Amino acid sequence: MDGAITDGPLGRELLQLMLSLPAGVDTVFDRYRVAAMLDHGDWDGVRASLPSQSIEPLEIRGKQDIHTAPVERSEIPASEIAHHRFVFQLWEYYCRMAAGPLRRWVQRMFGHYPKPLWDRQDVPLGRHLRYRQLMDALLMADAEAFAGRLPLAHALATEAMTLGDEGEPMRSIAHDLSELSRLGLGDRNEFELQIPKRICEPTGPSPLGSGEMLMYILPMLPLKEDDGLRWAADLLRDIAARLAFPRWQLQADYWRVASELRAGMPGKKTELVALLARARRATPGLKAVPLYLQGYAERRYDSFRDAERLARHSGNVWLQISAMTWMTAIDPRPRIGMRLTQLLEATGWRRLVLVPAEIAAEAALGLTSLGERSEAILEMALTADRPNATTEMIRRYIEDANAPTSTRIAAVNALGRVGTTHAREILARLAQRRDDVGKAAAKTAEGPTYGLSEREIEVLSLAADGLTNKQIGDKLFLSPHTIARHLANASAKLGASNRAEAAVRLHRAGVD
Incomplete structure (x- = not known):
């Protein structure tokens, strides 16, 4: 019943064709008509199709039961067929947001190819293998992102972008998951999400497919400082209401509240x-x-x-x-x-x-x-981009004689990345020492004078052109509050008392 294997890049166009065909003409078409009904929440049509001998009622009823279950339900529909049990577990873990069990499920299922899928006459073997490679990598990336190791999630999602067939909708998920993982790892990458564009295309996925695409990335969308979280929550809310999925409705509503709280409401x-x-x-x-x-x-x-x-x-x-x-x-x-x-x-x-x-x-x-x-704590502090607090924390690391030398040297290197005038003064004093910390400080002090991020340089350059915080925010799709923070951090790193002085120092340094 996995229509995505055959839908591929055709998406809604193929589903709409299936829905327009009369029942009883072909058993394969009958199966996909029911799959399309499920994807659009046509429960009356699904119920009417169940008596057909060409339909697997247990799998259909199981999927319907899982998606329409109340929020307190945690039981997985019983089945004597191993393939059904595996599929039911996957759907159930996503619906109740159980990342740990999902990760264990993915590890068990990796490379497992159940017999019913090999017996299908409607899917070429090569297509099935390519799709399964993509799905294995994507599911593993998603499970690792939320219940395991983020670097591994990024690597798997990046690999998934090259798997499957050209135009594969799952590649859009892989792209967004890869880029969002980079944000979680502390990178400052700027990118545009592909899932919203994919959903809005004429050949985009069905309502159910759209919701499933959003579920892959929703917990990571707050990492982007734009209105993507609110858009995704509103769309999932509409889909959940149309399909009568209580657990999706709850998730959509709490991500909507999250977007409002993050905006300062x-x-x-x-x-x-x-x-x-x-x-x-x-x-x-x-x-x-x-x-x-x-x-x-x-x-x-x-x-x-x-x-x-x-x-x-x-x-x-x-x-x-x-x-x-x-x-x-x-x-x-x-x-x-x-x-x-x-x-x-x-x-x-x-x-x-x-x-x-x-x-x-x-x-x-x-x-x-x-x-x-820990170097992990240092990196989290640097990612937070609060120079004064980070400098104070680094100072404590360096002064702690009981800390491992490697950790103290990492703190010195982090001090160089802070880039403020105060941080450079501390580095200069440390460079006079004759121990390993002093050597690391001297080497770090020889590096670039300013620790400005690309975003800080971009914001400061636009401010130098006379744009207000709101105008800069509109141009970069950021809030005025975020723009003010970038300007304050850039001014601190440049040792300037205001944005005008900071712009002058930036120009003199030749950074822009």
């Missing part, structure tokens, strides 16, 4: 209270995010603690890290600090989901005050 003006009430009986993976959003809106430690516990239960490692980061920023505690440091080191996350830069910087300082010393 007070929690009382959002649907957060109603969302918490609806999620009270939900399974752990679905219940965790609303509790996290409550903590985000109210700066409530207990809400983050409960969200972290539920995220751990469902294997959503990305949410564990974000929740513990908030907890450490609010009230640093040794056990949480140790676990957070271990997860940062193991997973590669540096820019965190729904964790403002100032909270990440505060958490890095909190971890440092607890005695944690």
Whole structure:
């Protein structure tokens, strides 16, 4: 029943053709008519087709049962057929946002080719193998992104972009997942999402297919500082209402609330209270995010603690890290600090989901005050782009005689990346030392004078052309608040007291 294998780049056009054909002409067409009905939420048409001998009622009923199940349901439909059990598990884990079980499922299924798929007469063998290679890599990338190691997720998603056939919609997912993973790793890459464009094309996916594409990347969309999260949440909300999928509806609603909170809307003006009430009986993976959003809106430690516990239960490692980061920023505690440091080191996350830069910087300082010393913490602080807080944290690393020499040298290198006048003064003093730290400082001090990011240079250059923060934000698709932060950081790194002086110093340095 996996229509995506045959749909390929044709998408909705093929599904609409299937729906226009009369029933009973051909068993293969009958199967795909039902698949198209499922994709469009035509439950009456599905029910009428079940008596046909050419349809697999167990698989159809199982898929319908999973997608239309209430938020508290966690049972997987029973089946004596192994292939059905595998398919039901995949759908169920995505619906209840259980990244840990999904990751274990992907590891079991990798390279497994069930007999019913080999027996299909409607799919050329080469097409099936190419599609399965793409799906294996993409599912593994998605599972690693949310429950495992982010560098591996990026590598797998990048590989998936070259698999399958030309025009394959799954390649768009692979592209977006690859680029979003880079953001999570701390890169400053600028890119345009391909999934929205793909969905809006005439040959784009069905409503169900569109929702499935969004589910691959929704938890990572907050990493982009644009309105993509709100657009995706609104679209998923419409799809879930049309298809009558309660668990998708809940996820769409909490990502909508997340987009509003991230934009600065007070929690009382959002649907957060109603969302918490609806999620009270939900399974752990679905219940965790609303509790996290409550903590985000109210700066409530207990809400983050409960969200972290539920995220751990469902294997959503990305949410564990974000929740513990908030907890450490609010009230640093040794056990949480140790676990957070271990997860940062193991997973590669540096820019965190729904964790403002100032909270990440505060958490890095909190971890440092607890005695944690790790290059992962340094990198998270640098990604937060808060020069003063990062400089203070680095100073503590360097002055800690008990810290490993390699970690102290990494701190010196990080100080060079901060790039502020104060940081350069510290480097100059350190360079006078005769130990390994002094040698590293001297070498770092010989590098570029300014540690400006590409985005800071771009914003400052536009400001020098006379554009206001709002005009710059409109041009770069960023909020005025983000533009002001980039200008403040650039001014600090250049040792300037205002944007005009910073622009002059940038020009004199020849950076632009």
